[in-house]
Amino acid sequence: MNRKVIRSAYLMxxxxxxxxxxxxxxxxxxxxxxxxVPASVWSLKGNRGTEPGGEFLGTTxxxxxxxxxxxxxxxxxxxxxxxxxxxxxxxHANETVDHNLLVHGDGTVDMNLLVHGxxxxxxxxxxxxxxxxxxxxSLSGPLxxxxxxxxxxxxxxxxxxxxxxLVVSGTSTTSTLNVSGTTTTGVLTITGGSDLAEPFALxxxxxxxxxxxxxxxxxxxxxxxxxxxxxxxxxxxxxxxAEGIVPGIRLAPPGAHFDNASVALAGRAYxxxxxxxxxxxxGDLLTTSMHPGRVMRATDPSxxxxxxxxxxxxxxxxxxxxxxxxxxxx
Numbered sequence: 001m002n003r004k005v006i007r008s009a010y011l012m013x014x015x016x017x018x019x020x021x022x023x024x025x026x027x028x029x030x031x032x033x034x035x036x037v038p039a040s041v042w043s044l045k046g047n048r049g050t051e052p053g054g055e056f057l058g059t060t061x062x063x064x065x066x067x068x069x070x071x072x073x074x075x076x077x078x079x080x081x082x083x084x085x086x087x088x089x090x091x092h093a094n095e096t097v098d099h100n101l102l103v104h105g106d107g108t109v110d111m112n113l114l115v116h117g118x119x120x121x122x123x124x125x126x127x128x129x130x131x132x133x134x135x136x137x138s139l140s141g142p143l144x145x146x147x148x149x150x151x152x153x154x155x156x157x158x159x160x161x162x163x164x165x166l167v168v169s170g171t172s173t174t175s176t177l178n179v180s181g182t183t184t185t186g187v188l189t190i191t192g193g194s195d196l197a198e199p200f201a202l203x204x205x206x207x208x209x210x211x212x213x214x215x216x217x218x219x220x221x222x223x224x225x226x227x228x229x230x231x232x233x234x235x236x237x238x239x240x241x242a243e244g245i246v247p248g249i250r251l252a253p254p255g256a257h258f259d260n261a262s263v264a265l266a267g268r269a270y271x272x273x274x275x276x277x278x279x280x281x282x283g284d285l286l287t288t289s290m291h292p293g294r295v296m297r298a299t300d301p302s303x304x305x306x307x308x309x310x311x312x313x314x315x316x317x318x319x320x321x322x323x324x325x326x327x328x329x330x
Contacts, residue, residue: 088123100135118153131163136170143174148181193248195267195327197240199260200224211242211272211322212293213309214263224263227288230277230296233306235288235329237263238295242270243322264327271295271309273316273323280316280323295323306330 058077059065067075076084083097088105095109100117107121111129118135119125126144131137136153143149145163154170161174165181172185202208203217203225214224215234224236240247240262247262273280274289277296287307289296297312298304314324 094129106141112147124159190248193240193246195240195245195247195264195269196249196251197237197247197262197264198251198253200236200263201260208239208261208293209242209272210239211270212239212261213237213271213288213295214239214261214293215288224261226293228290228292230288230290231298231300231303231307232288235307235309237265237329238269238271238309238325238327240264240269242272243324245270265329266327268313269325269327270322271325272320274320275316275318279318280312282312282315284312286310286312286323286325291320294320295325 065077066073067077073086075086078084083099083101085101085103085105085107089103089107089109091109091111091113094111094114096114096116097119098116101115101119101121103121103123103125106123107125107127109127109129113119113127113129113131115133115135115137117133118138119133120138122140124141124144125139128146130147131145131149131151133150134152137143137151137155137157139157139159142159143157143161143163145161147163148165149163149167151166151168151170151172155168155172155174157174159174160176160178162178162180164179166172166177166179166183168185177183200214201223202214203220203223206225208214208226213227214236215227215232216236217223217225218234227235245268247264248267250262271286272294273286274291274294274296276289276291277299280286280297285298285304285308286295287298287304287309288294295309298308308328308330310325310327310329312323313326316323
C-alpha cells in the first residue's frame with residue numbers, strides 16, 4: 001500500500017479521536033451511566049455515580065434556567081427570583097419552598113404546603129393538607145384547603161376561601177371567606193355594612209320591605225311578623241337593607257336561608273317611621289307604632305320597657321319616612 005495513503009489514513013483517524021474527545025470530554029473510569037456512556041454526558045436513560053457536591057443539572061451564572069415542553073415554557077428557575085411554574089402545579093406529597101413560589105396556572109398539593117417566602121398563584125390553589133406561608137399569600141382565583149391555614153403576612157384572594165381554620169398575621173382581602181372551623185384575628189374590620197343581622201322566616205301572608213319593624217309571631221314559634229300595635233314587647237328588630245345600608249355581619253344558624261328577611265339585631269339600620277306620637281328627634285327612644293311595620297317615638301316609660309327597638313339617630317318632623325336607628329332592643 002502506498003505510504004502516503006497510509007499516513008493520510010492515520011491522520012484522519014487521529015483527527016476523529018481528538019474531536020470525539022473534545023466533544024464527549026475526558027473519560028471517567030469510575031462513573032458510568034446506566035446506558036454505559038461517560039458520566040460527563042447526561043443520559044436520557046438514567047444516570048448514576050454523580051457527586052452532589054460538585055455535579056448538578058443547572059447553570060453556573062446568574063441566568064435563569066428554563067424548562068419547555070412542546071416549545072412551551074413550563075418552568076423558570078431564577079437565580080435571585082422565585083420559582084415560576086407556568087402551567088398547573090400538582091404535588092402528590094408534602095411540599096416545602098425555602099423562598100418564594102410563583103405559579104401562573106392552578107396549584108394542587110395532595111398533602112401539606114410550606115412556603116418560607118411569599119406564595120403567588122395566578123389561578124386556583126387547592127391544598128389537601130395544611131398551608132403555611134411565612135411571607136404572605138396572593139391568589140387570583142379561589143383557595144380551597146382541607147386542613148388549617150397559617151399565613152405570616154398578608155392574604156389577598158380574588159375568589160372564595162374555604163378552610164378548616166385560618167390564622168392571618170397581616171391583612172386579609174378576599175371576596176368570600178368560608179371557614180368551617182375557627183378563625184382567629186386581632187382586629188376584624190368590616191367595610192361593607194353597618195348592622196348585625198340574622199335571617200328569619202316570616203309568617204305566611206306577611207308582606208315586608210327593607211326598613212319594616214318585625215315582632216315575634218306568637219302563633220308560629222321561631223317566625224316573625226309585621227308589628228301592628230304600639231309599645232309591642234314582642235319587637236324583634238328591623239329588616240336590614242333600607243336606604244342602601246346592608247348587614248355587615250350575618251348570622252347563619254343551621255338551616256338558615258338568606259332569602260328570608262335579614263333582621264338587624266344590633267348596629268345601625270334605617271326603619272320605616274311615622275309621627276303618630278309626635279315628631280321624632282335624634283336621641284329619642286323608638287318603639288312600635290299602630291301603623292304596620294313602623295316605629296314611633298316612645299314617650300310612656302310605663303309601657304316602653306321591653307318594647308324599645310332602639311334610639312333615633314336622625315329625625316322626622318311630619319308624616320311618614322325613614323329614620324336612622326341605632327338598634328338596641330331593651
